[in-house]
Amino acid sequence: MxxxxxxxxxxxxxxxxxxxxxxxxxxxxxxxxxxxxxxxxxxxxxxxxxxxxxxxxxxxxxxxxxxxxxxxxxxxxxxxxxxxxxxxxxxxxxxxxxxxxxxxxxxxxxxxxxxxxxxMPKQLLRRFVNAENFPTIERIKEVRNLFSVSLTGLLVRWTQLSDFPCLTVAARGDEILFGWASESLRSQGVWGVRRGERAVGKEFQSFVRHSQTGGGYRESKANGALYSWAEHEGRRLLTQEHYFYIPHTGMSWCLVMADEQDFERQSY
Ligand SMILES: [Zn+2]
Known part of the structure; x- marks a missing residue:
């Protein structure tokens, strides 16, 4: 198009x-x-x-x-x-x-x-998404402005186009509503998120509590673990996570990023 x-x-x-x-x-x-x-x-x-x-x-x-x-x-x-x-x-x-x-x-x-x-056509967005394994929140917002799209839309597309292992998750309170796994994560057997379950990560729990009392837009970054969002053969893979609370919908959106090299190490 x-x-x-x-x-x-x-x-x-x-x-x-x-x-x-x-x-x-x-x-x-x-x-x-x-x-x-x-x-x-x-x-x-x-x-x-x-x-x-x-x-x-x-x-x-x-x-x-x-x-x-x-x-x-x-x-x-x-x-x-x-x-x-x-x-x-x-x-x-x-x-x-x-x-x-x-x-x-x-x-x-x-x-x-x-x-x-x-x-957000693949041929235009891809190079921004795949520039680095762990983009900052600021970088993601720059890309959002460049494409005149919302964070929500961008985060969904981000995971679809990413060559790195990452997940986009939507949650209401701490309940996981739905989410998407990147191709690289799917190739490791992670097909989706734990729909309907609670996200158990401490940092995310704390983010949710503050968002509910604050009421306005919030963002935060934290460290977490993949198993709190998705089934992954019991391995405790560590993640870097960005959280965004969107007050209009009352939902939190999370970009959960794993280190590409962690998967490479585990495959030996
Ligand atoms: Zn419609």
Whole structure:
């Protein structure tokens, strides 16, 4: 998609895609309160996308907050993914979305994945992700700004594109909701996170307690162990971890990074 847009530098603007598809898509923004983040409906010949601009009240650079851009990209997912489009065309009903990895339904996860891929194309993001095994929180935020995306979206994509052993985990309180393992970690037999279980790491527990009393955005880094997030053949592999508390969703997002060399040593 990025290539089709002739875009070889970030950020990718989803409104460029909307403009290219203007024969088929009409997009309108407005403050829809908490009704939905985005809505798409097939009207016969054209698709109408409504996106919620209430998030533009949050501090941001550029015309729209990254949450709004992500929502437009998510709705484009419903337009481009063949099964999604078929459903819209046959039902003719409006489809409402809450975007950016807050919804569990498969169709929403697919549209979120499409949005992340559109805004953070592999060929543009990969070199930032794979520059070092242990990027700092500051570096991750720099990349977020460069691509005009949210931390949440970036962290999901980070693990997908990483050549290093790492996990992205979403938690509510200390309960692990869902997560992704990098290819390198999957090749070591770690396929996913301990969904529905408590994250037992002391440092993360303390981060959660402080976030719940503080209420605002928080970030922190800590040392931990892989087994508190994922099954891994009982080996106590140590990790470096970045935590981000996102007050809007009440969720904590964690980037859990293992040392590539620890795996190499263990394979002897
Ligand atoms: Zn949706």
């Amino acid at each position: 990025a290539e089709a847009l002739g875009c070889d530098t970030p950020p990718i603007d989803p409104f460029d895609v909307v403009r290219r598809e203007r024969r088929l898509i009409h997009a309108e923004g407005d403050d829809f309160g908490d009704a939905f983040d985005g809505r798409i409906r097939y009207l016969g010949r054209r698709f109408l996308i409504a996106y919620n601009t209430c998030y533009d009240r949050w501090p941001h650079q550029g015309k729209h907050h990254s949450k709004v851009l992500f929502t437009v990209a998510h709705e484009l997912g419903h337009f481009y993914l063949p099964e999604h489009r078929r459903r819209l065309v046959t039902s003719r009903r409006a489809h409402d979305s809450f975007t950016e990895f807050v919804a569990d339904r498969q169709i929403e996860q697919e549209a979120d994945a499409f949005a992340a891929g559109l805004l």
